[in-house]
Amino acid sequence: MIELTVNGIKHRVDVVPEMPLLWVLRDELGITSPKYGCGVAQCGACTVHINGKAVRSCQAHIGEVAGKSVVTLEGLEKREQHPVLQAWIEHQVPQCGYCQTGQIMQAISLLDLISNPTDDEINQVMSGNLCRCGTYPRIRAAIHAAAAKKMAEK
Amino acid sequence: MGHMQTLSRRAFVFGSAAVAGGIAFGAYGNAEAAAPGADGNPLAAGLGANSVTFNPWVEISPDKITLIAQHADIGQGVGSVQPIMIAEEMDLDPGQFEIRFAGPSPAYFNTGFADEFAPFVAADQSPAAEEARAKTLEWLRQSGLQMTGGSSTIPDTYDKLRVAGAVARETLKAAAAKRSGVAVADLRTQSGHVILPNGTKIAYVDLSADAARIPPVLDAQPRDPSKWRMLGKPMMRLDVRSKVMGELKFGIDLKMEGMLYASVKLNPNKGQPLKSYDASKARAMPGVKKILEIKNGVAVIATNSWYAMKAVDAIACEWAPSVYPAEQADHWKVLESSFKPEFLGKEWRKIGDIEAGLKTGTRVEAEYRAPYVAHQPLEPLNGIGLVTDKGMEIWVGHQSPRFVQYVAATAIGLKPEQVTFHNQWTGGSFGHRLEYENVRVLAEIANQMKGTPIKLVFSREEDFLQDIPRQIAIARHRGSVDKSKIVAADLQLASTTPLKGLLERSGTPSQDPDGQLAAGLWNVYYDIPNFRATSYEAQGLSPSTTWRSVGASTSGFFTESFIDELIHAAGLDPMKARIAMCTVPHYRKVLETVAEMSDWKGPLGNGRGRGVAFVESFGTPTAEVVEVTVTPEGIRIDKVWVAVDVGKVVDPVNFENQVQGGVIWGLGHAINCELTYAKGAVQQTNYNHHEAMRIYQCPVIEVRGLENDPKVRGVGEPPVPPAAPALANAIFAATGKRIREMPFNKFIDFV
Numbered sequence: 017m018i019e020l021t022v023n024g025i026k027h028r029v030d031v032v033p034e035m036p037l038l039w040v041l042r043d044e045l046g047i048t049s050p051k052y053g054c055g056v057a058q059c060g061a062c063t064v065h066i067n068g069k070a071v072r073s074c075q076a077h078i079g080e081v082a083g084k085s086v087v088t089l090e091g092l093e094k095r096e097q098h099p100v101l102q103a104w105i106e107h108q109v110p111q112c113g114y115c116q117t118g119q120i121m122q123a124i125s126l127l128d129l130i131s132n133p134t135d136d137e138i139n140q141v142m143s144g145n146l147c148r149c150g151t152y153p154r155i156r157a158a159i160h161a162a163a164a165k166k167m168a169e170k
Numbered sequence: 171m172g173h174m175q176t177l178s179r180r181a182f183v184f185g186s187a188a189v190a191g192g193i194a195f196g197a198y199g200n201a202e203a204a205a206p207g208a209d210g211n212p213l214a215a216g217l218g219a220n221s222v223t224f225n226p227w228v229e230i231s232p233d234k235i236t237l238i239a240q241h242a243d244i245g246q247g248v249g250s251v252q253p254i255m256i257a258e259e260m261d262l263d264p265g266q267f268e269i270r271f272a273g274p275s276p277a278y279f280n281t282g283f284a285d286e287f288a289p290f291v292a293a294d295q296s297p298a299a300e301e302a303r304a305k306t307l308e309w310l311r312q313s314g315l316q317m318t319g320g321s322s323t324i325p326d327t328y329d330k331l332r333v334a335g336a337v338a339r340e341t342l343k344a345a346a347a348k349r350s351g352v353a354v355a356d357l358r359t360q361s362g363h364v365i366l367p368n369g370t371k372i373a374y375v376d377l378s379a380d381a382a383r384i385p386p387v388l389d390a391q392p393r394d395p396s397k398w399r400m401l402g403k404p405m406m407r408l409d410v411r412s413k414v415m416g417e418l419k420f421g422i423d424l425k426m427e428g429m430l431y432a433s434v435k436l437n438p439n440k441g442q443p444l445k446s447y448d449a450s451k452a453r454a455m456p457g458v459k460k461i462l463e464i465k466n467g468v469a470v471i472a473t474n475s476w477y478a479m480k481a482v483d484a485i486a487c488e489w490a491p492s493v494y495p496a497e498q499a500d501h502w503k504v505l506e507s508s509f510k511p512e513f514l515g516k517e518w519r520k521i522g523d524i525e526a527g528l529k530t531g532t533r534v535e536a537e538y539r540a541p542y543v544a545h546q547p548l549e550p551l552n553g554i555g556l557v558t559d560k561g562m563e564i565w566v567g568h569q570s571p572r573f574v575q576y577v578a579a580t581a582i583g584l585k586p587e588q589v590t591f592h593n594q595w596t597g598g599s600f601g602h603r604l605e606y607e608n609v610r611v612l613a614e615i616a617n618q619m620k621g622t623p624i625k626l627v628f629s630r631e632e633d634f635l636q637d638i639p640r641q642i643a644i645a646r647h648r649g650s651v652d653k654s655k656i657v658a659a660d661l662q663l664a665s666t667t668p669l670k671g672l673l674e675r676s677g678t679p680s681q682d683p684d685g686q687l688a689a690g691l692w693n694v695y696y697d698i699p700n701f702r703a704t705s706y707e708a709q710g711l712s713p714s715t716t717w718r719s720v721g722a723s724t725s726g727f728f729t730e731s732f733i734d735e736l737i738h739a740a741g742l743d744p745m746k747a748r749i750a751m752c753t754v755p756h757y758r759k760v761l762e763t764v765a766e767m768s769d770w771k772g773p774l775g776n777g778r779g780r781g782v783a784f785v786e787s788f789g790t791p792t793a794e795v796v797e798v799t800v801t802p803e804g805i806r807i808d809k810v811w812v813a814v815d816v817g818k819v820v821d822p823v824n825f826e827n828q829v830q831g832g833v834i835w836g837l838g839h840a841i842n843c844e845l846t847y848a849k850g851a852v853q854q855t856n857y858n859h860h861e862a863m864r865i866y867q868c869p870v871i872e873v874r875g876l877e878n879d880p881k882v883r884g885v886g887e888p889p890v891p892p893a894a895p896a897l898a899n900a901i902f903a904a905t906g907k908r909i910r911e912m913p914f915n916k917f918i919d920f921v
Contacts, residue, residue: 031456031457031474032456032457035474035476035477036476038476039474039475039476042423042475043431043474043475043476044474046425048416048419048423049416051420051422051548051549051597052422052475052550052627052630053548053549053550053630053857054630054856054857055479055629055630055631055856056630056856056858058856058857058858059548059857061548088416089415089416090416095415096415101414101415104414105406105410105411105414108406108407108410108823108824108827109410109414110245110407110409110410110413110414111245111246111247111598111827111828111831112244112245112547112548112549112596112597112598113245113409113410113413113414113418113597114245114420114547114548114549114597114598115548115597116413116414117416120414138865139865139866140866142865143864143865143866145865146548146857146861146862146864147548147865148546148547148548148598148600148835148862149245149598149831149835150830150831150832150833150834150835150838150863150868151827151830151831152834152863152864152865152868153830153868153870153871154827154830155865156865156868
């Protein structure tokens with residue numbers, strides 16, 4: 017049995033320690049916002065926060081995650097009012113939407129590091145998140161809008 | 171689907187006189203389709219007590235209103251705009267109805283294919299062309315072809331869903347009139363209610379039982395677009411919020427009681443069987459419940475997808491070899507030798523005297539190439555299947571519901587009607603979810619696991635290996651210029667056949683030349699006095715299928731690159747020459763618009779360059795200008811301008827998103843994507859080998875929608891074909907180097 021905390025709730029799972037966190041979340045705990053896209057950290061669709069940092073959950077073995085705090089998009093504080101999610105809705109970023117939960121988790125992490133990123137800084141941090149539908153212009157616009165919202169809140 | 175086999179397209183369009191009545195189903199005849207008899211409405215069978223359905227798209231019960239999305243949502247937003255077209259007419263607001271995807275039924279045949287399938291170029295609106303389209307429409311009706319694709323959702327549903335909504339509204343008013351004794355003329359509707367003159371509101375759901383007892387009002391007319399509340403205005407896609415909140419369940423997110431997980435290893439020599447396998451290692455691995463042999467591979471049943479993927483990876487398989495050449499170089503050789511009469515697809519168009527034209531002035535010749543490319547939507551192929559003694563239930567995101575029934579049933583010896591299909595929201599498709607690799611093996615697996623719901627998820631690697639690619643093609647174009655004019659263009663290509671392949675795998679084989687090989691090749695609207703467009707169909711190569719924009723994705727690149735070379739040889743400006751040569755006034759307007767948007771003034775100089783391309787695909791004329799800069803790190807794409815004429819922009823925000831996405835799709839794959847075969851299998855098995863565009867390469871993309879076309883057109887695919895040639899033409903303008911083969915990064919570096 018491995019114990020882990022996801023979105024503030026403790027879970028015990030009976031899986032091998034090599035199992036990636038992604039599959040524990042999806043198949044064992046039924047938390048489906050982290051998506052399986054590539055399995056090799058090439059797409060970013062599985063991005064979650066571990067101890068506050070954006071991590072590809074397909075690369076984090078559950079044995080190493082034990083005892084750490086995992087937050088998925090479902091567990092974001094004040095999710096309905098979250099400036100990044102609000103900006104994503106206002107700019108209607110998603111097409112198919114499959115990559116967007118990962119994009120959002122990465123963008124939140126970006127804005128925690130750089131409060132008002134330039135396009136170049138957005139490119140650097142967001143280039144690990146693949147969007148096959150091509151919503152990049154909207155992702156950029158939404159990140160700028162979210163940065164402005166966050167600064168207005170302060 | 172035998173009825174489709176007997177009604178081949180050629181037999182119908184060119185041969186049959188038995189369908190003279192087909193023309194009746196024009197736009198004006200849609201009320202009839204919007205309210206067929208109960209036997210023609212698939213919703214009638216599942217209707218609860220005191221509930222009503224007026225047509226295959228609207229269902230009202232005492233507790234809710236359900237609107238049916240006939241076309242599959244593959245990210246293009248039609249899960250939103252279809253119900254909104256109905257809601258617009260019904261005076262429903264977002265949130266007042268549920269959306270359900272259509273089940274398999276001929277009632278949902280796609281009228282939107284009529285234009286693409288009829289053998290006339292889109293700009294030809296002559297009586298002969300319209301008559302052929304009407305006949306094609308009748309064939310579509312008789313065949314019941316239910317398919318999402320070909321940028322046809324809006325052309326198919328623009329009239330019929332608004333009529334469906336109007337019929338529902340007027341029938342609800344008639345029911346309210348009967349109940350209240352107030353004349354229909356004195357009733358109005360608003361926000362899900364019929365409103366009486368005294369202000370009393372009757373909710374639609376409260377009228378369901380009454381409405382079920384009266385005949386539907388079939389002569390209801392949709393409103394004039396000037397009266398629209400939602401359509402044509404910036405509106406919120408209905409799926410945006412739930413996608414952003416992570417709440418929307420894609421097919422891959424479903425879970426069922428008692429479900430087990432499956433993963434597969436299939437013969438990468440596409441279409442060939444398994445010879446033998448050794449699963450001794452896999453059997454002992456954690457979570458493994460069972461190892462199954464299926465026709466073209468093996469499956470592992472486990473307690474978790476990851477356990478299944480790991481175990482299936484540990485199975486050693488011996489495969490039957492490929493029937494196509496094992497090595498990529500031999501695929502190209504076959505194409506090179508396919509420009510021969512015995513491989514002729516069709517001479518699609520001939521104008522003037524091509525041989526005489528080619529002898530006039532200065533000759534220009536060029537060869538172009540386009541490789542196999544993968545679809546690889548981010549949600550891998552998946553599905554849940556449950557086989558019982560009664561039949562099979564399948565939950566999978568797919569674009570062709572009736573073909574899913576056929577393929578699944580055929581795989582396990584059932585009749586198509588024994589397969590119950592539940593369509594799902596999907597994480598993209600780009601043509602991938604028109605194929606059946608997951609459907610067929612899921613049926614086989616579930617059949618061996620009777621009574622247990624099985625969730626199949628392809629690993630990304632398996633998805634790449636089984637991805638039936640975009641066609642591979644070579645073009646050999648010849649032309650001539652004389653006295654600053656293009657006097658001849660002889661366009662020839664050899665290609666694999668995407669549409670023919672798909673139809674065959676769908677159980678409806680066609681002997682006709684593949685019409686998609688004409689797309690982007692014959693529909694050239696420049697005033698070129700001597701013109702010919704010919705396709706050759708290469709035999710014995712990899713199966714190929716429809717990839718976002720299909721034939722035009724390769725031919726558009728070939729044609730518009732060659733036109734650019736001819737214009738250059740004639741000493742003309744690429745934009746001005748295209749505008750001057752364009753023979754269709756509202757297509758010329760598209761070019762003029764993109765020239766104005768980009769403030770086109772000729773060469774930029776200083777290591778910068780602009781290219782333009784114009785392609786009509788699926789009836790939608792699209793012009794793009796790409797601007798690039800040469801930097802020490804390579805070519806940087808700075809900006810793209812796009813003008814598109816769709817006749818009517820129904821969902822403006824999503825329209826812009828679709829156009830930008832199409833440009834990014836076209837540019838990204840042109841820059842760095844190809845699938846190559848070695849030992850019969852593709853060598854690219856994850857996104858690091860087949861990346862397309864990431865955000866750091868993404869230019870600013872400015873979009874303008876025009877509404878001059880006499881018909882309402884789709885926009886999912888048309889922005890793709892001009893992107894690659896506009897980029898290649900821009901690189902030529904900046905560097906003097908012509909790139910005639912995709913992917914471009916084989917020849918030049920990109921930032």
